[in-house]
Amino acid sequence: MKLPLTTTVNGTTRSHEVEPRQLLVQYLRDQLGLTGTHVGCDTSQCGACTVLVDGDAVKSCTMLSLQAEGRSVETIEGVAQGDQLDPVQRAFIEEHGLQCGYCTPGFIMATKYLLSRNPNPTEDEIREGIDGNLCRCTGYVNIVKAVQRAAAELASGGTR
Amino acid sequence: MAHSEASVTDPATIKARFGIGQSVRRVEDARFVTGHGRYVGDIVIPFSAHAAVVRSPHAHARITGRSVEAARRSPGVLLVLTGDDVLAAGFKGFTASAMPEDLGAPKGHRTFRPILATDKVRFVGEGVALIVAETAAQAADAVALVEIDYDVLPSVTHLDDASAEGAVQVHDDCPSGNMAWVLRFGDQEATDAAFAAAPHTVSLRLENSRLSANPIEPRGSVGEYHQATGTYTLHTSSQNPHGARHEICGVLGIAETKLRVVSPDVGGGFGMKADAYPEDALVLWASRLIGRAVTWIATRSESMLTDTNGRDQVVRGELAFDDNGKILAIRAMAMQAVGGYIAPAGLVPSIFSLRFIPSVYDVKAALVMTRGIFTNTSPLGPYRGAGRPEANYLTERLLDAAAIELGLDRAEIRRRNFIAKDDFPYKTQTMFTYDSGDFRGVLDRALEIADWNGFESRRADSASRGLLRGQGLSYFIEQGGVFNDRMELRFDPGGTVSIVAGTFSHGQGHETTFAQMVAEWLGMPFEDIRFIQGDTDAVPFGRGTYAARSSMIGGSALKVAADAIIERARPMAAALMEVAVEDVNFTEGSFQVSGDPEKSMSMSAVARAFYYPRGITDKFGVGLMGAGTWSTERENFPNGCHICELEVDPETGEVVIDRYVMVDDIGVTINPMIAEGQLHGGFAQGMGQALIEHQAYDRESGQLMSGSLGDYGMPRAVLIPTLTTAFQNTPCLTNPLGVKAVGEAATIGAPPAIMSAVLDALRPLGVTHLDMPATPDRVWEAIRTAAASTEGVTS
Numbered sequence: 001m002k003l004p005l006t007t008t009v010n011g012t013t014r015s016h017e018v019e020p021r022q023l024l025v026q027y028l029r030d031q032l033g034l035t036g037t038h039v040g041c042d043t044s045q046c047g048a049c050t051v052l053v054d055g056d057a058v059k060s061c062t063m064l065s066l067q068a069e070g071r072s073v074e075t076i077e078g079v080a081q082g083d084q085l086d087p088v089q090r091a092f093i094e095e096h097g098l099q100c101g102y103c104t105p106g107f108i109m110a111t112k113y114l115l116s117r118n119p120n121p122t123e124d125e126i127r128e129g130i131d132g133n134l135c136r137c138t139g140y141v142n143i144v145k146a147v148q149r150a151a152a153e154l155a156s157g158g159t160r
Numbered sequence: 161m162a163h164s165e166a167s168v169t170d171p172a173t174i175k176a177r178f179g180i181g182q183s184v185r186r187v188e189d190a191r192f193v194t195g196h197g198r199y200v201g202d203i204v205i206p207f208s209a210h211a212a213v214v215r216s217p218h219a220h221a222r223i224t225g226r227s228v229e230a231a232r233r234s235p236g237v238l239l240v241l242t243g244d245d246v247l248a249a250g251f252k253g254f255t256a257s258a259m260p261e262d263l264g265a266p267k268g269h270r271t272f273r274p275i276l277a278t279d280k281v282r283f284v285g286e287g288v289a290l291i292v293a294e295t296a297a298q299a300a301d302a303v304a305l306v307e308i309d310y311d312v313l314p315s316v317t318h319l320d321d322a323s324a325e326g327a328v329q330v331h332d333d334c335p336s337g338n339m340a341w342v343l344r345f346g347d348q349e350a351t352d353a354a355f356a357a358a359p360h361t362v363s364l365r366l367e368n369s370r371l372s373a374n375p376i377e378p379r380g381s382v383g384e385y386h387q388a389t390g391t392y393t394l395h396t397s398s399q400n401p402h403g404a405r406h407e408i409c410g411v412l413g414i415a416e417t418k419l420r421v422v423s424p425d426v427g428g429g430f431g432m433k434a435d436a437y438p439e440d441a442l443v444l445w446a447s448r449l450i451g452r453a454v455t456w457i458a459t460r461s462e463s464m465l466t467d468t469n470g471r472d473q474v475v476r477g478e479l480a481f482d483d484n485g486k487i488l489a490i491r492a493m494a495m496q497a498v499g500g501y502i503a504p505a506g507l508v509p510s511i512f513s514l515r516f517i518p519s520v521y522d523v524k525a526a527l528v529m530t531r532g533i534f535t536n537t538s539p540l541g542p543y544r545g546a547g548r549p550e551a552n553y554l555t556e557r558l559l560d561a562a563a564i565e566l567g568l569d570r571a572e573i574r575r576r577n578f579i580a581k582d583d584f585p586y587k588t589q590t591m592f593t594y595d596s597g598d599f600r601g602v603l604d605r606a607l608e609i610a611d612w613n614g615f616e617s618r619r620a621d622s623a624s625r626g627l628l629r630g631q632g633l634s635y636f637i638e639q640g641g642v643f644n645d646r647m648e649l650r651f652d653p654g655g656t657v658s659i660v661a662g663t664f665s666h667g668q669g670h671e672t673t674f675a676q677m678v679a680e681w682l683g684m685p686f687e688d689i690r691f692i693q694g695d696t697d698a699v700p701f702g703r704g705t706y707a708a709r710s711s712m713i714g715g716s717a718l719k720v721a722a723d724a725i726i727e728r729a730r731p732m733a734a735a736l737m738e739v740a741v742e743d744v745n746f747t748e749g750s751f752q753v754s755g756d757p758e759k760s761m762s763m764s765a766v767a768r769a770f771y772y773p774r775g776i777t778d779k780f781g782v783g784l785m786g787a788g789t790w791s792t793e794r795e796n797f798p799n800g801c802h803i804c805e806l807e808v809d810p811e812t813g814e815v816v817i818d819r820y821v822m823v824d825d826i827g828v829t830i831n832p833m834i835a836e837g838q839l840h841g842g843f844a845q846g847m848g849q850a851l852i853e854h855q856a857y858d859r860e861s862g863q864l865m866s867g868s869l870g871d872y873g874m875p876r877a878v879l880i881p882t883l884t885t886a887f888q889n890t891p892c893l894t895n896p897l898g899v900k901a902v903g904e905a906a907t908i909g910a911p912p913a914i915m916s917a918v919l920d921a922l923r924p925l926g927v928t929h930l931d932m933p934a935t936p937d938r939v940w941e942a943i944r945t946a947a948a949s950t951e952g953v954t955s
Contacts, residue, residue: 021297035202036195038427040376041460045869048376076195089193093185096837100667101192102377102427108193127877134869136376136428137667139844140877142837 007068009034010078018065024058025049027065028075036076036105040134047133050106050113051075057113059132076105079112087153088112088146097146099137106133111147120151169762171683171749179680180897183833186672187691188665197425200380200397201457208382208453209238211443212299214289214306215465216281219315219536219862220328223279223288223308231291231305236298238450240306241290241442243278249445251275251411254438256502260341263511268341268532269334273501273539275411275438275445281310282330282500283536284857284864285465287438292446292454315536315862319474319495322535330500330534340498340532341507345514345590351527354489358480362561367931368550370472370497370855371848372464372872373543377427379467380457383443387451392444393420396436399429399664400704404436405696407504411441419444423694426666430845431542432467433666434706435504464867468506469855470543472497473513473530473550479558485566485573489525492517492554498532499539506540507532508707512547512639515590519555520599520637520799521577526589536862542706544845544907545638552636556912560632560919570916571607574635575600592639594797595893597825602888603635603801606823609884610803618805627807628924629818632916636909637799640901641709644791646701647717649678649725651784653771655764657682658690662702663714665693668838668903670710673830674718677897681722682763683749700787708798708901711830713790716895720788725763732780733766796892798900800824802913808921813940815851815918817881822909824885827892827900838902839885846910848875850918854933873933926950 002017009032016031028034028051037060040048049060052074079086088111091097098104107130114121114129121129126147127140135143168174178184191197228240253272261267277288289306293299316322316330322338330338355361382395392414398404401421409416426433443454458466475494481487496510514528563573578599579586586594607613615631622629648660659674671691679686692698705714726746733751734741743754751766753759769776770784803821808814822839829835852873856865866872891898911932918934919927926946930938 043868093189100428139840141840
């Protein structure tokens with residue numbers, strides 16, 4: 001049995017028939033081909049699948065795709081404007097906030113959410129803010145710096 | 161994302177902006193920050209079916225019956241395979257790449273791990289059946305319908321249990337109980353004599369807990385059989401595609417020309433993905449049987465159960481020393497868990513766990529031994545450091561104990577034992593020849609940065625807040641790189657160049673660092689250099705990346721290739737400029753003519769001539785390509801000093817690291833930004849081992865207790881302290897780049913430094929020993945036990 005789903009993903013309205021048990025992350029990856037949203041665990045602990053749903057950071061493995069009905073989903077693929085990277089993306093490159101890159105989309109989405117709520121976070125607030133995401137490569141040192149750089153750039157009027 | 165700027169072509173500018181030593185931003189990042197990385201799970205082959213593995217719920221059991229009919233009838237199911245099918249197919253099983261006997265040591269007990277268990281299961285999670293279905297969900301649904309009858313046996317997951325007299329045997333045919341091998345280095349007679357005559361000895365029993373690598377990308381394999389040609393393609397999350405090809409072809413009994421292995425982007429490995437796994441072979445076999453591609457992607461739960469783990473060692477070490485703290489001899493008797501089967505690279509940690517025990521110290525007598533012990537756990541394999549952390553941890557703990565015994569400063573006892581700067585090359589009792597190092601200089605720099613001598617005032621400040629402050633230090637040494645490798649440079653008719661790498665970057669940034677080398681050496685525009693790796697059809701041969709090998713072995717091989725290109729191109733350049741070959745030199749990134757500064761040619765321009773359709777190529781040959789190889793025979797030894805200061809809350813046992821200093825000698829640094837990133841990540845893993853990580857099995861049931869990222873102590877951002885890093889480099893003398901290595905360094909240095917600090921904090925309370933991980937409950941328990949025994953003495 002499949003049920004209809006209509007949702008907005010990265011600004012485009014999408015309609016599909018989906019299985020009721022399908023997770024949002026499976027919909028994004030398997031049905032829309034948006035493979036930048038990654039799966040790193042099966043217990044909602046790693047945050048690699050973090051996306052924004054109506055502006056809130058959501059681990060897309062914790063949500064059924066049908067729960068996105070009528071809502072707006074932003075994935076890593078929707079962050080850059082064409083070739084123009086978002087300040088958060090640029091900051092991760094500049095500060096070497098990634099190594100293998102697998103957790104990176106989740107961290108970027110979590111950072112976008114964090115900075116949307118708290119444009120000028122302290123270091124402790126940053127560490128708290130990204131605590132739902134796991135990285136095994138960087139030791140988080142440069143991820144924290146990347147968030148700080150992104151915050152500074154956005155504060156100085158950097159383009160989103 | 162395309163580079164919008166025009167390429168820089170002036171060699172001097174290339175060198176200044178992109179050359180060796182520059183913190184060039186990574187070329188690979190553009191795809192990762194935009195979600196365009198391509199990992200195995202992102203690869204969609206049309207009409208691919210999906211596989212799920214039925215796994216043993218028991219740690220140790222005989223398989224007495226199988227019923228798979230219900231699973232076969234489940235919706236969407238295309239194929240069900242069990243150990244019976246494996247036996248019928250005659251597949252051999254995964255076996256060790258090297259056993260002790262291959263290295264001249266006493267013979268061990270070789271195992272063959274079937275790709276699905278045949279007669280017996282030897283750890284929780286071992287595969288017993290494969291389901292292939294139209295969708296991943298249908299395959300997962302059918303898993304529950306497979307019925308396997310088990311005759312459950314007692315299990316041994318802990319080294320003490322597995323090595324006990326009369327323990328149940330993991331392998332019935334092993335002639336020495338659960339002992340897989342014995343390894344030994346050193347001189348028994350000299351060591352015994354030194355101990356007998358020594359005025360002081362200290363002795364410790366230490367546990368190096370079992371660790372899970374946990375790269376954020378779980379393992380995955382996509383297998384495809386090509387009916388028309390009788391060949392296979394495997395996409396797999398591997399650090400070592402050529403190695404995987406060799407292992408898988410051995411298992412399936414096919415020629416290596418029949419299998420192409422592709423590692424796309426790989427989301428971390430840390431050694432765990434250096435070997436192939438049963439699922440790699442299963443998806444290929446299943447694809448042949450159903451005539452469609454087969455995809456298997458591990459869940460995290462499966463990874464936790466079945467990935468090779470690291471460490472899991474128990475060691476008793478003894479140090480003999482004189483009144484001045486000078487080491488007279490060192491002795492170690494260890495056991496290391498092997499797991500249910502010997503992993504292909506399973507021997508590696510045991511070897512390094514012994515060979516680095518003498519460390520950076522002038523040790524004249526040593527006897528170090530280890531036994532590999534079969535356990536009902538997932539197989540043990542190399543994990544970031546692979547034995548080097550075990551070795552360095554033992555020696556550093558022993559030196560701390562000796563310093564305390566003599567009332568010596570912990571830095572001072574190390575100073576008194578360092579191999580001196582003018583003692584190189586220095587031959588260790590464990591058959592290494594160290595080429596270079598300035599251990600004293602590195603230590604002094606670290607002490608200064610960390611304000612080692614100013615500790616007491618900070619301790620008093622912590623005490624005023626009710627906290628116990630401790631400081632600790634460690635010195636470590638390791639070997640960068642193992643085996644040989646091959647790198648190639650291929651020019652194209654347009655005059656741009658591709659690096660064809662035998663190594664395999666999976667987070668280390670090779671696409672950037674190797675291009676930095678080529679840009680500098682050949683004066684090539686950095687932005688136009690292409691990087692090829694990870695495909696056995698595109699790369700003639702390689703051994704992948706692990707053991708901190710790529711900068712030294714890959715980089716040196718690349719230098720040989722670059723030099724070969726210059727030699728090959730020089731006569732062509734001379735002909736094109738109409739001068740004698742002897743007058744042409746490649747300097748500062750271009751071909752120049754001695755005595756005629758007006759004449760010069762870029763490498764690109766000369767390369768293009770190698771692709772003229774006729775004429776000059778008749779003399780010089782078609783195409784400009786060059787390959788180079790390098791080998792670990794020319795050893796190198798990164799080393800460094802870590803200093804840790806932390807606070808322990810005696811009420812809760814919680815440990816919080818306050819400040820942390822790492823000073824490293826990694827030789828010549830290709831890209832300081834990337835090197836520092838390796839130190840950060842390595843530290844996090846070393847800190848994880850010291851404080852929170854433990855892949856724990858229940859000793860009774862053999863069940864894995866740390867089976868998810870919630871149960872396993874994965875370091876999160878809030879746990880990481882401010883890190884201070886510094887390089888105090890002594891160029892390596894055994895390779896043309898002067899590089900050492902950086903990938904494993906911090907994972908090795910951190911556990912002893914942190915444990916040194918924890919014990920320093922707890923010492924005033926009477927705590928003298930603690931094993932890793934120093935979790936709050938362990939620390940709290942140690943404080944209580946010490947308090948109880950102190951009370952016992954006074955009452």
